[in-house]
Amino acid sequence: MRRILPLILAASALSCRGTAPELYGPATLGYSAVLVRGRVIVPDGETRDAALWINLESPNERYRVRVRANETTLLRIEPDVYRLHPTRNPLGFVQANLHVKIAGRSYAVPFPRDILRKDPLEVKPTKVIALGVLEARLLPIKRGHEARVEVRLDDSNKARRHLIEDMIDRMMDAKASLEVRDAAVSWTRALEQALVLVQGEAERKATYKTPR
Numbered sequence: 001m002r003r004i005l006p007l008i009l010a011a012s013a014l015s016c017r018g019t020a021p022e023l024y025g026p027a028t029l030g031y032s033a034v035l036v037r038g039r040v041i042v043p044d045g046e047t048r049d050a051a052l053w054i055n056l057e058s059p060n061e062r063y064r065v066r067v068r069a070n071e072t073t074l075l076r077i078e079p080d081v082y083r084l085h086p087t088r089n090p091l092g093f094v095q096a097n098l099h100v101k102i103a104g105r106s107y108a109v110p111f112p113r114d115i116l117r118k119d120p121l122e123v124k125p126t127k128v129i130a131l132g133v134l135e136a137r138l139l140p141i142k143r144g145h146e147a148r149v150e151v152r153l154d155d156s157n158k159a160r161r162h163l164i165e166d167m168i169d170r171m172m173d174a175k176a177s178l179e180v181r182d183a184a185v186s187w188t189r190a191l192e193q194a195l196v197l198v199q200g201e202a203e204r205k206a207t208y209k210t211p212r
Contacts, residue, residue: 016092018055018064024183025076032079032123033187035163038067039135039154040102046070050102052134052151055085062088067134072166074183079125084118084153086111100136100149107149109136115153128190130160130198157202164195
């Protein structure tokens with residue numbers, strides 16, 4: 001019993017913070033998936049040695065998402081209506097800051113209010129939704145000042161289309177891991193449907209004319 005209790009407490013803490021969505025989980029049993037990518041820019045340019053953390057939450061589900069720099073990831077989740085949300089501590093309380101790790105160093109950034117104001121995302125069964133690119137920019141450090149990081153979400157049509165196209169391309173990439181290729185192949189139909197929808201958005205915007 002003494003050995004089991006710590007495991008129960010650890011599992012409870014993880015559920016309060018949010019569970020990790022299955023990375024490159026296959027398209028089975030009516031699951032949904034989201035695509036997300038990190039972009040971290042330092043004074044010398046873009047870096048891969050970085051990650052950001054954000055929650056994806058609905059009334060029924062709570063996921064803690066690690067967003068990898070310079071990598072489009074497919075995350076399998078339960079279908080629901082989600083909001084992008086700050087992360088939580090082990091007791092489930094909301095953390096005011098968004099955490100960014102760059103080259104082994106951690107930064108805390110006030111969670112961007114414009115991300116909180118985003119419309120809810122309806123993720124339907126067997127469908128794929130592209131969230132966008134979560135970007136962190138490490139500003140040049142001024143003498144006598146602390147390092148400062150700015151964070152934004154690029155969920156433009158162009159950014160979301162790029163995520164879908166990137167995942168489709170990786171199906172045929174011999175350098176991609178077998179796990180990534182198998183997951184992408186299993187989501188082929190959903191990825192193609194997502195691409196059609198995003199392209200349709202762009203076409204509607206292009207043909208729309210503002211009344212004079």
